[in-house]
Amino acid sequence: MSTTAIDFSVDSTLSKHSSREALDRYYVELMKENASVNLVSRETSRDDFNRLCAESLLPLETLPERIGNYLDIGAGGGIPAVPLMQSGRISGKCVLVERTRKKAASLQRIVNAIQLPGETVNRTFEELSLRDRFDLITLRYVKLDRTLLGKIIPLLSANGRFVYYSNTEIRSEKLNSELYGFADPVEGILKHFTVFRTK
Template identity: 35%
Template sequence: MIEHLRAYTPFIADLHATYARITAFNTQLLRWQKVQNLVSRETPGDLWTRHILDSLQLLPLIGPNDAPLRVLDIGSGGGFPALPLAIALKSRPVSFQLIESNARKCAFLRAMAREFDLPVTVHTTRIEAVDPQTIGAVDLFTSRALAPLPLLFSYLCRFWGADSRALLHKGRENGEELKTADSAWLYDVLRLPSTTDPDGVILDIRNLRRRA
């Protein structure tokens, strides 16, 4: 499996240390999955590709820049894509804030943040209940399998700043979701093919704002 990470060596400081931490995280996730429904019941045997590599494919889109980066992940669930990214970017000045309403999942997220000494803050609440001042400036938003784009945009816009950007995992319905979102939202978008899902894309969203 370490071979899967070699493509990301320009974006991580230590390939072998990252692989060891990712492998340990995978083990912990499987252990917690036995008592909590952190990911789909059908997928634990394929966690590496369907969840971990699916998350890490954002690394080239984030890029190798060593400038501080403040990431907000909404609807974090079992920690994807935020936790694999936080592990891979551990040596860089990147901080993560995770919003998740399920208290049991938040317990897992906090346990992993402690276990791997990650710069992660977890907010146990609904997205619409979070005070944007509590979050502060956001450089990058991530979200995976949370909500249709029109609703997702309404979540993001409360925290959106002039320099914000979003990298959103979307499935085969992404085209229809974009068409629906166009009625209420203006934005710039790049549709990038997923490296793990032949029907999926990563939407790179910038300049998000409501239509007047």
């Protein structure tokens, strides 16, 4: 699959899709919870945090302007879910799946503290029986395999998008896919995300 290059700047991505105030609130609550639960590396600086949030928001450049229901799998400390919810682009139900009990509880406290509508579900994705269909599904910290993709496909709405924050050789006859590449401004390495959409 060919790669579509996409421009990436931390500052411009954050200013376009978020606000300093929203990010400040998230950062404060994340660091508070991270003192007792390992949500992100203890070495995470504010610059690291900003870069993670910007990378989370970058796929919005490729997605429809309005997004209804949203599902994040392996939500951890809220990357990419919280920045995406703060963007104002998501108007429907937000479901954040995190299998580790302490992480799920911490994330729900973060979401509540910054007054976002997300519901954190403390289960493995495979255990869930979801009736809703989702315009956007994201996966960042869980490795994608064919079995997992097979469980994701039925949950996508008619115009749904599934964003996998990496490169993958896995494909499906039921989905179109496009690979995007961008340069990490600090490390100078090429990073990728893959957007699957229903045919």
